[in-house]
Amino acid sequence: MDGATQQTAAGRRSRRRPSMADVAAMAGVSSQTVSRVANNRSNVEEETRQRVLSAMRVLGYRPNAAARALVTDQFRTLGLISFGLGNFGNARTVDSITRAAQRAGYTVNMLAIESQTEQAVHEAFGQLTMQAVDGIVLIEAQILDTPALRLPSGVPVVLADGDVSHRHPMVDTDQALGARLVTRHLLDLGHETVWHVAGPEDSYAARRRAESWHATLKEAGAPIPRMLFGDWSAASGYAAGRVLAEQPGVTAVFAANDQMALGVMRAFIQAGRRIPEDVSIAGFDDLDESAYFSPPLTTVRQDFDVLAERIVSLMLDQIRGGTAPSATAPIAPHLIIRESTAAPPD
Amino acid sequence: MDGATQQTAAGRRSRRRPSMADVAAMAGVSSQTVSRVANNRSNVEEETRQRVLSAMRVLGYRPNAAARALVTDQFRTLGLISFGLGNFGNARTVDSITRAAQRAGYTVNMLAIESQTEQAVHEAFGQLTMQAVDGIVLIEAQILDTPALRLPSGVPVVLADGDVSHRHPMVDTDQALGARLVTRHLLDLGHETVWHVAGPEDSYAARRRAESWHATLKEAGAPIPRMLFGDWSAASGYAAGRVLAEQPGVTAVFAANDQMALGVMRAFIQAGRRIPEDVSIAGFDDLDESAYFSPPLTTVRQDFDVLAERIVSLMLDQIRGGTAPSATAPIAPHLIIRESTAAPPD
DNA sequence: TCTCCACATGTTTACGCAAACACATGATCC
DNA sequence: GGATCATGTGTTTGCGTAAACATGTGGAGA
Numbered sequence: 001m002d003g004a005t006q007q008t009a010a011g012r013r014s015r016r017r018p019s020m021a022d023v024a025a026m027a028g029v030s031s032q033t034v035s036r037v038a039n040n041r042s043n044v045e046e047e048t049r050q051r052v053l054s055a056m057r058v059l060g061y062r063p064n065a066a067a068r069a070l071v072t073d074q075f076r077t078l079g080l081i082s083f084g085l086g087n088f089g090n091a092r093t094v095d096s097i098t099r100a101a102q103r104a105g106y107t108v109n110m111l112a113i114e115s116q117t118e119q120a121v122h123e124a125f126g127q128l129t130m131q132a133v134d135g136i137v138l139i140e141a142q143i144l145d146t147p148a149l150r151l152p153s154g155v156p157v158v159l160a161d162g163d164v165s166h167r168h169p170m171v172d173t174d175q176a177l178g179a180r181l182v183t184r185h186l187l188d189l190g191h192e193t194v195w196h197v198a199g200p201e202d203s204y205a206a207r208r209r210a211e212s213w214h215a216t217l218k219e220a221g222a223p224i225p226r227m228l229f230g231d232w233s234a235a236s237g238y239a240a241g242r243v244l245a246e247q248p249g250v251t252a253v254f255a256a257n258d259q260m261a262l263g264v265m266r267a268f269i270q271a272g273r274r275i276p277e278d279v280s281i282a283g284f285d286d287l288d289e290s291a292y293f294s295p296p297l298t299t300v301r302q303d304f305d306v307l308a309e310r311i312v313s314l315m316l317d318q319i320r321g322g323t324a325p326s327a328t329a330p331i332a333p334h335l336i337i338r339e340s341t342a343a344p345p346d
Numbered sequence: 347m348d349g350a351t352q353q354t355a356a357g358r359r360s361r362r363r364p365s366m367a368d369v370a371a372m373a374g375v376s377s378q379t380v381s382r383v384a385n386n387r388s389n390v391e392e393e394t395r396q397r398v399l400s401a402m403r404v405l406g407y408r409p410n411a412a413a414r415a416l417v418t419d420q421f422r423t424l425g426l427i428s429f430g431l432g433n434f435g436n437a438r439t440v441d442s443i444t445r446a447a448q449r450a451g452y453t454v455n456m457l458a459i460e461s462q463t464e465q466a467v468h469e470a471f472g473q474l475t476m477q478a479v480d481g482i483v484l485i486e487a488q489i490l491d492t493p494a495l496r497l498p499s500g501v502p503v504v505l506a507d508g509d510v511s512h513r514h515p516m517v518d519t520d521q522a523l524g525a526r527l528v529t530r531h532l533l534d535l536g537h538e539t540v541w542h543v544a545g546p547e548d549s550y551a552a553r554r555r556a557e558s559w560h561a562t563l564k565e566a567g568a569p570i571p572r573m574l575f576g577d578w579s580a581a582s583g584y585a586a587g588r589v590l591a592e593q594p595g596v597t598a599v600f601a602a603n604d605q606m607a608l609g610v611m612r613a614f615i616q617a618g619r620r621i622p623e624d625v626s627i628a629g630f631d632d633l634d635e636s637a638y639f640s641p642p643l644t645t646v647r648q649d650f651d652v653l654a655e656r657i658v659s660l661m662l663d664q665i666r667g668g669t670a671p672s673a674t675a676p677i678a679p680h681l682i683i684r685e686s687t688a689a690p691p692d
Numbered sequence: 693t694c695t696c697c698a699c700a701t702g703t704t705t706a707c708g709c710a711a712a713c714a715c716a717t718g719a720t721c722c
Numbered sequence: 723g724g725a726t727c728a729t730g731t732g733t734t735t736g737c738g739t740a741a742a743c744a745t746g747t748g749g750a751g752a
Binding site: 062084107130 | 406415416419421431455457473475476584612634635638639
Binding site for chain 4: 045072
């Protein structure tokens with residue numbers, strides 16, 4: 001009986017991951033010295049260090065992240081709330097943020113939300129603050145300043161491409177400029193006006209692109225066609241494209257992202273309209289793939305890396321300094337002209 | 347002087363995030379009762395619970411993840427090592443894993459590695475084990491069993507679409523079956539043989555697709571053309587496509603993923619060859635977008651959700667049970683025939 | 693009526709680490 | 723040659739939480 005108990009205890013003990021104390025015992029030093037070696041402080045004699053290091057190796061020691069974080073009060077992890085990686089623009093953004101964070105020695109803890117409801121954002125936020133993160137990045141969240149959704153304080157937050165908030169630092173792409181560039185480009189080509197397939201109504205980026213398209217047309221005195229809505233997917237672009245392809249007057253379409261532009265192109269081609277001879281199509285994002293569409297897509301290039309760089313540095317400022325950094329100017333995108341746009345047929 | 351010190355101390359105290367002790371003091375209960383409320387245990391009187399809850403609200407209390415993890419020994423976070431989200435197939439996989447993990451109450455902590463070198467994988471692994479994770483998922487890592495790269499034990503690991511390992515559970519898509527399906531499809535259409543644009547040489551998935559393509563041709567007694575290599579990107583597919591478009595005999599091409607297939611299609615179209623009348627092109631992955639290429643792409647659909655579901659459940663088995671689960675059968679992909687493939691010209 | 697038990701709550705402890713402090717030892721300076 | 727200092731190491735402590743154990747209360751069952 002006693003033997004069995006012993007064995008169980010031994011089993012349990014050996015299953016337990018080794019701690020500093022175990023390493024210390026084996027190396028014949030204090031656990032504090034082990035700590036010094038683990039954090040490679042300079043004030044440890046070389047011979048001692050080697051002894052500790054080899055004890056670590058033998059025991060397979062790994063520092064316990066929880067204990068360390070409890071003392072240092074940091075995890076070197078950023079929380080990230082986004083709408084999932086299905087949307088390529090999102091995926092690119094998240095990719096860039098991950099890399100930027102990594103360069104700063106941080107990893108990224110992801111949480112995807114399905115919908116843009118206050119409820120969903122709030123829940124995600126709650127879950128993430130209970131997670132081991134030092135700060136939270138919110139992508140494309142536009143409903144933060146509603147009274148119902150008060151983001152809990154005490155956690156550094158950075159907003160990217162979302163609604164204006166006076167309570168948190170933000171980073172933004174100049175969506176308006178991008179939309180203006182494409183719209184003008186199409187108008188300058190000689191098109192009487194430009195149709196628009198917008199992103200979902202609850203997306204802030206989509207709204208700003210649409211507003212700017214509208215303003216640009218108005219400035220130019222061009223007629224303003226009714227806007228169509230998609231959900232960023234190629235399928236929704238295709239659906240919108242079919243509607244547009246039935247209207248004979250359509251000669252230029254600006255889709256709010258490249259995926260939808262792809263769908264729009266497909267619909268027109270299927271309807272027997274040539275691009276760009278019969279109709280010009282432009283997108284937004286400039287995915288790596290867009291240059292290989294048939295025809296290659298005229299679009300607006302976003303600099304995801306710069307965006308990510310800024311997000312991370314704003315985050316680190318808050319984590320380290322505690323100061324609220326000033327807002328930075330929005331990042332300017334630029335127009336990439338390819339073969340999907342041309343002068344209208346006469 | 348004393349006043350200043352006082353103030354500083356007070357400032358510091360107030361800046362500190364409130365702990366259970368603070369909530370307990372305000373609610374006039376012990377901190378253990380606060381803990382019970384926080385974990386909503388049943389054995390707390392309703393009136394007490396409300397008192398604690400409101401104290402939490404007033405103080406803006408959030409549980410400290412580090413302290414909690416130190417005691418419970420779990421973070422409810424999975425580490426994930428992949429090659430970045432630039433590749434859409436990867437992005438889809440990561441997206442599915444994130445969602446599957448979320449359903450199980452876990453978040454995903456990402457780390458992207460640039461290259462498939464032992465060094466990079468090893469470093470990523472090291473960094474992640476020091477992070478606050480309960481287990482680590484490795485996607486497409488094929489060099490794990492080299493003697494130099496011994497994954498540290500003590501951390502649950504699951505391998506996805508990677509090299510065979512006898513030390514860790516794995517989940518796999520049946521790459522060979524997928525490649526066989528497309529190749530056979532093209533052969534059955536009447537093509538004399540099928541060219542192949544493979545993924546990078548160091549990718550296990552790419553290698554298996556290529557091997558299966560080769561075997562299928564051999565079985566059918568078809569001539570085996572020299573294989574071209576890409577890096578999964580549309581640009582590399584385009585480069586390969588230009589080479590192929592110069593060879594007049596090419597009537598059918600199987601690209602190892604949809605992005606490269608897009609590039610190949612572009613190259614052929616640019617060379618004045620019609621798809622599928624002059625040449626058939628097929629891909630692998632079935633991105634949502636592939637149905638909207640011009641023409642829509644014949645490809646192999648991978649079920650990323652099932653893959654993710656299995657990965658996560660294998661992970662949880664290890665975390666909870668500690669048992670090494672048996673290997674599951676590879677996930678069968680299936681062929682999606684669209685308009686990019688047809689009988690060869692006569 | 694007394695015992696026993698369910699229930700609400702409090703007290704003590706351990707988790708693993710790093711900061712703060714203490715203490716030797718030997719070199720360096722006037 | 724004693725004061726001063728840098729260097730390597732050990733000891734003590736506290737971070738915030740949840741488990742384990744302890745206590746007190748009231749009601750059910752004999």
